[in-house]
Amino acid sequence: MNKVIKKFSRNVPHWQPRVAPVDLQEASEDQLDALKVTPSNTKVSEYVLTLAHDVESLKVRTPLFNAIMYDRGGMSRAERELSALGASMVNHCVYCAAVHAMRHAQLEKSTEVTDRVFLEGTGADLAPRDRAILDFAVALSECPSQAGPEHLDALKAAGLDEAEVLDLILSAALFGWANRLMHVLGDPVRPEATG
Amino acid sequence: MVLQTTVLTQAGIETGGAVSSALEHRANILEMTQAAEETVLRPKDAGPWSHGLRAALAARIAAHNQESDLAEHYAEGAEGYAALANPAEDGAALELAEVVAFMDKVAAETRDVTAADVADLQAAGVADADIVRLAELNAFLAFQIRVIGGLRLMKDGFE
Secondary structure (H helix, E strand, O other), rough: OEEHHHHOOOOOOOOOOOOOOHHHHHHOOOHHHOOOOOOEEOOOOHHHHHOOOOOOOHHHHHHHHHHHHHOOOOOOOHHHEEEEEEEEHHHHOOOHHHHHHHHHHHHHHHHHHHHHHHHOOOOOOHHHHHHHHHHHHHHOOOOOOOOHHHHHHHHOOOOOOHHHHHHHHHHHHHHHHHHHHHHHEEEEEEEOOOO | OOOOHHHHHHHHOOOHHHHHHHOOHHHHHHHHHHHHHHHHHHOOOOOOOOOHHHHHHHHHHHOOOOOOHHHHHHHHOOHHHHHHHHHOOOOHHOHHHHHHHHHHHHHHHHHOOEEEEEEHHHHOOOOEEEEEHHHHHHHHHOHHHHHHHHHHHHHHHHO
16 A cells, blocks of 8 residues: 655655546557657656556657756755745645655755755745745745736846746746646555564 | 846836845846747647746636736736636636646645546547647746746845
């Protein structure tokens, strides 16, 4: 049996789909193409196999995701991960929160910020720039968005320029998308110890 | 910037301002966002979810997010499903109550979605592939709506 994980941590769980993923043996040419399956590469995650049910969306989302999280310039990669983490905590996507907290810690070579956020919550006591970034990501992720001029003022006061604020918006919004796939279509689980 | 996208129109971004300048470095993202809108609203393989129904659900999600102009933009394509653009309609008259309830919860109470919500759709006869299609439509709207809201703040705050 697998135990569904409800608590946030950097310890990335296994993702268990709530619907049956595409069976590679029965996949269409279009699906195989999107999955980049070749005779030497048949390893595809259950998450991607699940998304392959809507192969057109999968094809447009992957390059968009990569551009928002990895393209050069603008806000730093670590700060984009913090933005993703804020959104994922609002939407309680334990899987996304774990992956992006881990990436933040790797990029920063420090677990200090994510330790604090997981211990104290999204209102954690952080340095002003991280505090403004997390506040904005959290506010933008509510439905409807609670982000207002005061959030933008805080970002400007913390030194973010237009390009950085744009990347913050894009990365937080992107996790409005990712969370609604990960958190809706599957469960974050860990195998129960047996015996 | 000559690019015409739903995001720029809805956020009221005009050429020549500070926001427009920042967006030039992310033009690829704006283009891909517009392509994604086309894909979730008018996919080649729509499954059981017609363009009219997708447009109505998109309008409904925009309304949940208090984006009334965007809701109008999508409602124009809602055809026979126009009633669903109103969040007060429960979809029962169109035999879409489970679909509408699922879309509302994923859009507005995301954190509370559980395995039971997916099981309810399956019990109502919705195929797994079509559940993924609904989730992608919903998830894209969540993204687009927040980009619009964020850009509107930038326009007011930087220009």
